[in-house]
Amino acid sequence: MLISNTLKYLPSQVLAPLSQFLSIILWTYFADEKLIGYITLITAFQELAMAMFVNWWMHYAMREYGHFKQHNQLTSFWQTSRSVIAVSSAIMVTAALLNLVLFVDNAASPTVCVLVALYAVFRARNNFNAAIASLEQQILRYSILTSIGPFVGLFIGVALLYQFGSDPLYPLLGYVLGEMLATVLAHQRHQIRLSWQPDSQTVKQALHYGLPMIGAALCAWLILQYPRYFIAGTLSLEQAGLYAVGVGLGLRIASLITMMVTPAALPLLFKLVHEQGQQAAVAQLQQNLLLLLVVLLPGLLGLYAIMPVLVPVLVEQRFVEATMQVMPWALLAGGIEAIKNGYLNHYFFIHKKTASIFIYDTAMAIAVVGLCFFMVNLFGIQGGAMATAVALAAGIGGIVLWLVLSARVRLPYINILKTVFAVTVMFLLVDKVSAATAVTALALKIFVGALSYTALMLLMFRQDISGLIRLRHSAG
Numbered sequence: 001m002l003i004s005n006t007l008k009y010l011p012s013q014v015l016a017p018l019s020q021f022l023s024i025i026l027w028t029y030f031a032d033e034k035l036i037g038y039i040t041l042i043t044a045f046q047e048l049a050m051a052m053f054v055n056w057w058m059h060y061a062m063r064e065y066g067h068f069k070q071h072n073q074l075t076s077f078w079q080t081s082r083s084v085i086a087v088s089s090a091i092m093v094t095a096a097l098l099n100l101v102l103f104v105d106n107a108a109s110p111t112v113c114v115l116v117a118l119y120a121v122f123r124a125r126n127n128f129n130a131a132i133a134s135l136e137q138q139i140l141r142y143s144i145l146t147s148i149g150p151f152v153g154l155f156i157g158v159a160l161l162y163q164f165g166s167d168p169l170y171p172l173l174g175y176v177l178g179e180m181l182a183t184v185l186a187h188q189r190h191q192i193r194l195s196w197q198p199d200s201q202t203v204k205q206a207l208h209y210g211l212p213m214i215g216a217a218l219c220a221w222l223i224l225q226y227p228r229y230f231i232a233g234t235l236s237l238e239q240a241g242l243y244a245v246g247v248g249l250g251l252r253i254a255s256l257i258t259m260m261v262t263p264a265a266l267p268l269l270f271k272l273v274h275e276q277g278q279q280a281a282v283a284q285l286q287q288n289l290l291l292l293l294v295v296l297l298p299g300l301l302g303l304y305a306i307m308p309v310l311v312p313v314l315v316e317q318r319f320v321e322a323t324m325q326v327m328p329w330a331l332l333a334g335g336i337e338a339i340k341n342g343y344l345n346h347y348f349f350i351h352k353k354t355a356s357i358f359i360y361d362t363a364m365a366i367a368v369v370g371l372c373f374f375m376v377n378l379f380g381i382q383g384g385a386m387a388t389a390v391a392l393a394a395g396i397g398g399i400v401l402w403l404v405l406s407a408r409v410r411l412p413y414i415n416i417l418k419t420v421f422a423v424t425v426m427f428l429l430v431d432k433v434s435a436a437t438a439v440t441a442l443a444l445k446i447f448v449g450a451l452s453y454t455a456l457m458l459l460m461f462r463q464d465i466s467g468l469i470r471l472r473h474s475a476g
Contacts (some may be wrong), residue, residue: 015147017256019154024248025220026154028170028316030161033241037232038104040244044225045099046120049092051217054124056210057084058131059172063209063349065132066271073079076199081128083198084206089124093117103229105168113173121150122179129186144186150332153178171425212358219361223368223392224251224337230372235381242322242379245315248329248383250338253301258300258338282352289343290419291411295456297423298334304328305430309442322381329385336392338394344399347409360399367391415461422456 027036061081068077097118100108108116130145157174162172228247232240272281303310311323340360348356368391375383375390403409430449435441 004353011153015151016141017252017259019150020148021249021252021256021259023154023171024252025314026158026162028319029393030158030295031166033238034217035166035168035171035241035320036244037237037239037241039171040171040248041104041114041228041232041240042096042100042172044221044228045096045103046123048218048221048225049095049099049120050123051212051221053092053095054128055217057081057088057206058128059349059354060206060209062131064070064205076272076406079396080198081203085124085128086202087123087141092120092124094471096120103232108203109169112169112172112314115169115176118176119172119179122176123184126179126182126186128467132233133186145339148185149175149179152181155185167365183435191224193346209352209354212355216354216358216361219365220360222282222365223361223388224333226365226368227372227376227387230376231384234376239381243384244440245319246323246326246381247330247385248312249314251334254296254300254334254338257296258342278350282347283345285346286410287351288346288417289339292339292342293402293416293419296338297419297452300427301423301427302430302446302453305427306332306442306445307448309438309445313438313442325380325382326385329374329382329389333389334383336389336396340392342394344396344403347403362394364391364395367394418460421459422453422460425456439466 027039031039047245063075063391065077066076091117096119100113100116103125105112124340126145126149130142133139133145142453153175155174159170160170160174161167228240228243231243272284307324307327311327312320315323344360345357348354366385371387371391372384375387377383404411426449429452431446433441433448435444
């Protein structure tokens with residue numbers, strides 16, 4: 001079921017994170033270190049503002065949308081959503097502007113301030129509407145809302161940088177125009193006339209469900225983004241730009257891999273909760289975990305294996321050394337965070353235990369802040385990524401062990417071991433490949449890795465694949 005849903009959303013799942021991945025690469029050729037540091041501090045804070053001030057309602061809405069629909073209460077739902085998103089967007093704009101003038105550029109021009117505000121407003125609107133579109137199986141609308149803004153915005157910004165030179169105004173303008181275009185293309189007129197009268201009871205329920213997530217969002221953001229600000233404050237904005245390239249590539253690659261699986265997972269789990277109960281959702285969650293690992297592990301380990309050949313091909317020469325130092329730790333941190341977001345968080349969502357997410361993220365944030373102080377002083381910008389990876393590894397190890405020992409979850413151990421074996425063999429084979437030129441070596445390594453992993457997985461999971469094919473034939 002998850003595979004079917006994933007394939008429907010595959011283009012949009014790939015395009016949005018792909019645009020973020022490409023942005024890091026392209027900026028190394030069209031912008032300097034300071035501009036990259038400047039823009040990434042703005043976009044990183046936008047992620048925090050979105051998570052704190054919008055996602056609490058979005059997750060509640062996604063979980064309870066089926067309930068509102070079943071009880072013919074969509075008018076009340078949309079009226080409440082309209083008001084909540086408007087208020088949340090206003091708070092988000094205020095926070096984004098404070099971040100700009102306090103931590104990024106205290107002499108920011110009025111034009112830059114306006115663009116930062118517009119970017120916040122349109123992103124909040126588009127992300128919420130995309131979440132509802134995924135629940136309604138409106139694939140085209142979902143794809144427009146999630147892909148057009150970042151992808152079109154990136155290339156508008158790069159074109160402006162190429163034409164007019166290195167200035168933070170141009171990437172920001174590109175992203176704003178992209179989000180505005182997505183809003184226009186995906187506009188959907190409501191058949192009902194909406195007022196600005198939110199249902200207070202619904203808002204209270206949403207706050208009860210989502211309030212821990214606001215704190216969790218802050219902590220989750222600190223885990224990944226605090227080192228960026230620490231480096232900018234203690235070293236320089238240029239060093240933060242160098243760090244941004246390495247950590248950005250690692251985290252975006254992990255995101256790109258996992259976005260091929262996870263966006264379809266949460267709506268499916270909420271649907272199962274409403275239709276078949278929590279036990280059915282937990283059973284599906286175990287399948288989701290296996291599919292995530294099947295995609296994530298070879299992707300991350302394969303990229304680590306080809307990184308010495310890949311990085312000099314991707315980024316401008318002056319960024320290569322810093323990227324090689326930071327990117328391995330960013331890949332590890334991104335992989336752990338993907339498992340946490342795509343498995344552990346989903347477990348707590350379906351059980352309505354969002355406070356557990358807050359406790360976990362708080363502990364991880366405290367660990368990162370503490371480790372960052374020592375590791376950046378010892379290892380420079382590499383220490384920022386190391387602090388995040390070490391904290392996340394310790395945290396996820398502890399919480400998974402607790403869930404397993406307390407019999408709250410049953411992991412597909414045999415299938416996970418099969419996947420680990422296939423990935424290990426793939427890595428050893430890829431590591432042995434060499435060639436005269438970098439491009440040839442890269443192509444051969446990718447070919448050998450893909451072929452060996454696919455062949456081993458087909459061999460070890462042949463009975464499962466045969467059963468799935470027979471099930472499809474019988475259903476047809």
